[in-house]
Amino acid sequence: MKEFLAMAEKMVTQEQHDDLTExxxxxxxxxxxxxxxxxxxxxxxxxxxxxxxxKVAEEYKGFGDVxxxxxxxxxxxxxxxxxxxVYVQQIDAIEQQVTDLEVVISMLDRYVSLLESKVQSVYKMxxxxx
Numbered sequence: 001m002k003e004f005l006a007m008a009e010k011m012v013t014q015e016q017h018d019d020l021t022e023x024x025x026x027x028x029x030x031x032x033x034x035x036x037x038x039x040x041x042x043x044x045x046x047x048x049x050x051x052x053x054x055k056v057a058e059e060y061k062g063f064g065d066v067x068x069x070x071x072x073x074x075x076x077x078x079x080x081x082x083x084x085x086v087y088v089q090q091i092d093a094i095e096q097q098v099t100d101l102e103v104v105i106s107m108l109d110r111y112v113s114l115l116e117s118k119v120q121s122v123y124k125m126x127x128x129x130x
Contacts, residue, residue, distance in 0.1 A: 003123060021105060028098060032091050039084045046081045050074045 053074045057067035 018109070021102075025098060025102065029095070032095055035091060036088055039088050042084060043081050046074070046077050050078065 053067070053070045056070065060067060
């Protein structure tokens, strides 16, 4: 009876672990999607600003100093935007690692289930008397 209770408690703990893993995975996916969206929005704004700067430079060639200053500003923003692209790549790599970890956890879960069933079958088999 004690073995049965211990196995039942272990199964409940495993279910709680699975729920926690799923909740953390969902949280990470949602945060990653939110950050990706923000970074992509920033990149779009920077591209729009760069295009606007080019149009201003064409229309007001006489105001070269202003256009030159804006061009430098946009180049600085573009350099910062490239850092955001690196962060997005890092987030994608982390997401891949999480997916790989989920596969490993799933395989381990199946292995533990197999071992549990083998242990149960051993305890259910009648012992042979000598």
